[in-house]
Amino acid sequence: MKKNYKGIRAWFFPGFRANIERWLFSLHRLTGILLVFYLSLHIIVVGSRAYGKDAWIRTMKIVGATGEGFYRDLFIFFEYLLVLAVGFHAINGLRLLITEFGFLLGKPKRPEYPYVALSLKGPKVFLYFLMICFFIYLLLGFKEFFIFK
Amino acid sequence: MKEKYWIFHYISAAFLFFLLLSHIFIMHFYKILEKIGFYQKPLEWETVVQRAKSVTFTSVYILFLIFALFHGFYGLKNILTETIFGKKYKKHITIFLWFLGLFLFFYGTFTTIKAGGVK
Numbered sequence: 059m060k061k062n063y064k065g066i067r068a069w070f071f072p073g074f075r076a077n078i079e080r081w082l083f084s085l086h087r088l089t090g091i092l093l094v095f096y097l098s099l100h101i102i103v104v105g106s107r108a109y110g111k112d113a114w115i116r117t118m119k120i121v122g123a124t125g126e127g128f129y130r131d132l133f134i135f136f137e138y139l140l141v142l143a144v145g146f147h148a149i150n151g152l153r154l155l156i157t158e159f160g161f162l163l164g165k166p167k168r169p170e171y172p173y174v175a176l177s178l179k180g181p182k183v184f185l186y187f188l189m190i191c192f193f194i195y196l197l198l199g200f201k202e203f204f205i206f207k
Numbered sequence: 208m209k210e211k212y213w214i215f216h217y218i219s220a221a222f223l224f225f226l227l228l229s230h231i232f233i234m235h236f237y238k239i240l241e242k243i244g245f246y247q248k249p250l251e252w253e254t255v256v257q258r259a260k261s262v263t264f265t266s267v268y269i270l271f272l273i274f275a276l277f278h279g280f281y282g283l284k285n286i287l288t289e290t291i292f293g294k295k296y297k298k299h300i301t302i303f304l305w306f307l308g309l310f311l312f313f314y315g316t317f318t319t320i321k322a323g324g325v326k
Contacts, residue, residue: 066290087286094279101272101311105318107259110325111252123250141235148228151220158217198239206238 078185086150089143096140138203145195149188157181216281219274226271259322272315280308 070088072080106117118124122133156162162180232240234249241247248254258264284304287293293300 069286090279090282091286094283097275097279098307098311101315101318105314107255108318108321108325114252114255118250137235141231144227144231148224152224155217155220155224198236202236202239206242 082150082153082185086147086154089147092143093147134203138199141199141203142196145192145199149192149195153181153185153188156184212281216278219278222270222274223278226267226274230271255322256325259319259325265319265323268319269316272312272319276308276312276315280304 070084072084103117103121106113115124122129124130162184164177164180166177233247237247237249284301287300288297
């Protein structure tokens with residue numbers, strides 16, 4: 059018999075038959091791991107401001123936060139991805155927080171055909187609302203990074 | 208104790224939701240903010256010094272470090288210790304992440320306070 063174990067791969071790729079919450083779980087994990095690594099580097103990089111103006115300017119130039127050219131464009135692209143990762147993790151995190159403490163959860167009712175879990179309607183509507191918020195945030199970010207000069 | 212960590216993970220998440228999104232808007236959405244009348248260049252040295260000298264910003268940065276590092280490293284520990292490898296080396300992983308987290312916290316706090324004295 060085949061073991062029901064997909065290993066680490068399933069953390070990030072739950073499979074096409076997985077529901078939306080399962081995909082959000084995977085994305086939440088992936089963005090979380092990326093953000094921990096980014097945070098560690100970020101603390102080291104911005105720490106350069108404690109060593110004076112020259113150190114700050116030099117560090118910003120090295121990482122591509124200032125200046126021009128291909129390297130700078132690449133930095134902007136990754137900065138946009140970072141902003142998206144933060145936004146997604148925060149917005150989905152808010153959903154998890156609300157769900158964990160049972161807010162928006164309806165009263166359970168006797169299951170009747172077509173057997174829709176009515177008590178879960180609130181969290182589901184909230185999920186769609188948050189995804190719309192994220193979409194607006196995504197567009198705002200796009201405007202900030204690629205349209206406004 | 209485990210429950211306390213888990214509760215703090217959620218408390219820090221609630222604080223981070225506001226802190227992090229404010230941080231993102233101030234530091235990364237400055238062109239949009241400029242359009243609505245809040246002009247600032249977040250990476251320019253004068254602005255950096257101005258923030259570093261502000262007691263409010265310094266306090267928020269240190270709070271930020273506590274919440275973000277705890278939330279991030281506790282989350283990472285939970286993810287890693289779910290694996291077969293992680294279960295086997297749970298203690299080592301926990302100690303390593305505590306050590307790394309504390310190092311980043313002290314370094315971050317040191318540079319945040321020291322930056323308040325630069326010219």
